[in-house]
Amino acid sequence: MTGTSMRPPRNRADPRAVRWWTAQWLILMVPVAAAAVWAYWTFTDRPMWLGVVVAAFGAGCLALAVGAPRAYYQVERWEVTDDAVYTRKGWLTHTWQVAPMSRIQRIDTARGPVQRLFGLADVTVTTASSAGAITIAALDHQLAADLAERLTARTQATPGDAT
Amino acid sequence: MTAPDKPGGQPPPGHSVQATAGRSAEEGGWRAPAGRSVVASAVKSLALVAAAVIGLVRLFTGAGWPTWGLVTACAAAAVLIVGGVAAYDVARLRSTRWRLTGERLELRSGITVRRARAVPRDRVRSVDLRADPVLRLLGLTVVKVGTGERAADGDELTLDPLTRHDAETLRRTLLRGAAADEQSGERVDRDAPLAELRWSWVRYAPLTVWTFAGAAVVLGVAYKAAERLGLEDLAEQAAGPVWDWVTGHPLPAVVLLLTVNVAVGALGAVAQFAESWGRYRLDREPGRLRLRRGLLTARSLTLEERRLRGVEVREPLLLRLGGGARVKAIATGLGKAGDGETEDVGALAPPLPRPLAWRLADAIATGDARTDLGAGLVRHPPAARRRRVVRAVVLVAVLTAMTGVVSWSVPWPWPWMGPWMGAWVWAVPAVAAPVAWWGAVTGARSLGHALAGRHLVTRQGAMIRRTVALERAGISGWTITESFFQRRAGLVTVSATTAAGDGHYEVLDVGRGDGLELAARAAPGLLEPFLVRPANGPDVSLH
Numbered sequence: 290m291t292g293t294s295m296r297p298p299r300n301r302a303d304p305r306a307v308r309w310w311t312a313q314w315l316i317l318m319v320p321v322a323a324a325a326v327w328a329y330w331t332f333t334d335r336p337m338w339l340g341v342v343v344a345a346f347g348a349g350c351l352a353l354a355v356g357a358p359r360a361y362y363q364v365e366r367w368e369v370t371d372d373a374v375y376t377r378k379g380w381l382t383h384t385w386q387v388a389p390m391s392r393i394q395r396i397d398t399a400r401g402p403v404q405r406l407f408g409l410a411d412v413t414v415t416t417a418s419s420a421g422a423i424t425i426a427a428l429d430h431q432l433a434a435d436l437a438e439r440l441t442a443r444t445q446a447t448p449g450d451a452t
Numbered sequence: 453m454t455a456p457d458k459p460g461g462q463p464p465p466g467h468s469v470q471a472t473a474g475r476s477a478e479e480g481g482w483r484a485p486a487g488r489s490v491v492a493s494a495v496k497s498l499a500l501v502a503a504a505v506i507g508l509v510r511l512f513t514g515a516g517w518p519t520w521g522l523v524t525a526c527a528a529a530a531v532l533i534v535g536g537v538a539a540y541d542v543a544r545l546r547s548t549r550w551r552l553t554g555e556r557l558e559l560r561s562g563i564t565v566r567r568a569r570a571v572p573r574d575r576v577r578s579v580d581l582r583a584d585p586v587l588r589l590l591g592l593t594v595v596k597v598g599t600g601e602r603a604a605d606g607d608e609l610t611l612d613p614l615t616r617h618d619a620e621t622l623r624r625t626l627l628r629g630a631a632a633d634e635q636s637g638e639r640v641d642r643d644a645p646l647a648e649l650r651w652s653w654v655r656y657a658p659l660t661v662w663t664f665a666g667a668a669v670v671l672g673v674a675y676k677a678a679e680r681l682g683l684e685d686l687a688e689q690a691a692g693p694v695w696d697w698v699t700g701h702p703l704p705a706v707v708l709l710l711t712v713n714v715a716v717g718a719l720g721a722v723a724q725f726a727e728s729w730g731r732y733r734l735d736r737e738p739g740r741l742r743l744r745r746g747l748l749t750a751r752s753l754t755l756e757e758r759r760l761r762g763v764e765v766r767e768p769l770l771l772r773l774g775g776g777a778r779v780k781a782i783a784t785g786l787g788k789a790g791d792g793e794t795e796d797v798g799a800l801a802p803p804l805p806r807p808l809a810w811r812l813a814d815a816i817a818t819g820d821a822r823t824d825l826g827a828g829l830v831r832h833p834p835a836a837r838r839r840r841v842v843r844a845v846v847l848v849a850v851l852t853a854m855t856g857v858v859s860w861s862v863p864w865p866w867p868w869m870g871p872w873m874g875a876w877v878w879a880v881p882a883v884a885a886p887v888a889w890w891g892a893v894t895g896a897r898s899l900g901h902a903l904a905g906r907h908l909v910t911r912q913g914a915m916i917r918r919t920v921a922l923e924r925a926g927i928s929g930w931t932i933t934e935s936f937f938q939r940r941a942g943l944v945t946v947s948a949t950t951a952a953g954d955g956h957y958e959v960l961d962v963g964r965g966d967g968l969e970l971a972a973r974a975a976p977g978l979l980e981p982f983l984v985r986p987a988n989g990p991d992v993s994l995h
Contacts, residue, residue, distance in 0.1 A: 373982075418956060
């Protein structure tokens with residue numbers, strides 16, 4: 290077996306992404322933890338051992354909400370060269386995606402409501418393949434707009450019918 | 453009614469290109485569909501008449517009507533239905549006009565809501581003909597013209613119906629225009645076909661799971677039909693004694709039922725094969741493939757070769773054991789199978805003997821039946837096999853544990869059968885173990901990949917072994933995934949994305965270095981800038 294491997298893409302997400310992802314995780318996890326505590330308080334006769342389990346569960350949820358975004362930030366990377374868009378993502382399962390400029394058909398930027406509070410945007414690059422969409426997540430929104438413009442100009446300059 | 457078939461008339465203004473031999477005297481070259489369509493509609497409406505007559509008879513026999521009244525009512529209903537359908541069809545035909553100009557194929561239609569549609573001729577990618585038995589007897593064909601880009605609903609233009617001669621001329625004209633600059637072969641039809649039906653292939657028809665499930669389906673359909681015809685009482689009366697006999701003699705009944713099931717299923721499969729693939733013929737015309745098939749309903753599908761991105765050879769388990777295989781096209785803009793179609797849109801051939809299937813796949817993909825795309829596949833590392841075996845062992849262990857829990861905690865629900873019957877649950881893990889083992893070993897053995905000329909070849913699958921030859925020029929990106937367990941085993945899954953077929957085709961569980969080098973060589977320059985090789989790295993040309 291050869292020792293060839295993928296090198297990490299050059300750029301990271303915007304540092305504010307950590308806060309945004311944390312907010313997202315909290316929006317998901319705080320109700321879960323609260324529901325567990327509330328159920329423990331109302332539906333059981335509050336035995337000590339169950340209290341410890343519920344407390345551990347709640348703490349685990351919060352730890353995940355704080356820890357996971359930081360882990361993502363370490364892993365999620367992107368790069369745009371003259372010829373291709375290249376991303377890496379995933380924590381347990383690593384995924385690298387490469388799409389050549391000549392095959393790119395559509396470039397979208399998207400900003401969710403919470404995302405906008407943090408001044409972030411996603412750029413999605415779609416090829417003719419039903420499986421080939423690549424998303425560069427959580428960029429500074431100005432950077433995302435510039436990138437989308439650059440990609441559009443670049444793909445228009447590249448010949449080919451993109452299939 | 454025969455106006456559209458009259459020869460003569462003026463060509464469309466300003467254009468020397470006129471497709472069709474016959475044309476109506478409409479202004480501007482506008483032409484009507486074939487008037488004989490009214491006859492076809494009337495004939496087909498007889499099915500409605502039959503249903504109505506049965507309904508009337510059922511309704512009024514109880515009401516004590518005299519026979520002549522009943523006959524009159526039925527006759528009136530028949531006249532009304534046939535007349536109504538025919539009138540509707542006349543109105544439809546009168547409001548439908550089409551013409552072929554130098555640039556466009558145009559269609560105006562709609563009785564109440566008028567619609568005008570046009571397809572530029574240089575964007576026509578497919579002209580599919582279809583004629584059900586009634587239309588065929590009348591020499592008519594429904595023509596579907598597609599641009600093949602997104603295969604969306606509004607993308608197709610349907611001419612329903614034209615005479616067979618007009619349809620064939622239109623097909624040839626539209627597609628010759630598209631492939632004119634590539635080659636000019638007029639009488640290619642006379643060449644030997646790529647493939648032609650041999651009735652001996654029918655032996656592969658029953659080799660599907662439907663053979664074993666089919667009889668139940670047939671029985672269900674038969675019962676539904678009986679119910680529709682008001683014969684459900686009869687069906688239930690017949691079912692009663694049959695059920696008594698079955699419960700009376702369980703062992704011979706089970707054997708008999710299984711035999712009948714398989715026999716009926718096999719018969720159904722053979723009948724379906726005959727209807728789908730009777731008169732099958734695959735031709736290569738300049739720049740395109742033409743598939744003709746269908747014993748009763750005749751279908752003609754044309755696929756432009758520039759839309760073709762590769763071929764897939766599928767070997768489902770039963771067919772594989774019988775030595776057969778199927779060939780599918782990987783092409784862009786193929787869309788979905790229409791209503792009542794039993795075959796995949798990409799299906800290029802009925803189940804064939806495996807060597808023949810491979811020769812056909814080679815011929816379609818490379819233009820030369822002697823290249824062997826399926827040969828010389830590189831096997832994947834032993835870690836891939838280990839992964840599958842571990843998965844199988846874990847699965848069987850979980851099943852065994854669950855069986856243990858069930859047999860320990862749940863009492864056997866039929867105690868009259870004796871306590872030892874409870875041991876039967878252990879048959880589940882006992883059967884699962886060899887099956888899982890077989891799946892793991894077979895799955896590992898079928899893994900393979902190769903670069904063969906213009907194609908990337910990859911194979912996988914235990915139940916259905918799929919070998920895909922994807923044109924390297926059609927690769928529009930790569931997705932490389934490495935799960936936690938794959939990372940520990942030094943494996944990756946390299947997936948080539950493409951605009952055609954499934955959208956992506958995987959090289960499953962390949963060694964990390966091998967997989968990346970394969971991807972780098974399959975689409976030169978694309979992956980190269982993102983790879984790191986060890987300083988004394990291996991020569992790329994070595995494998």
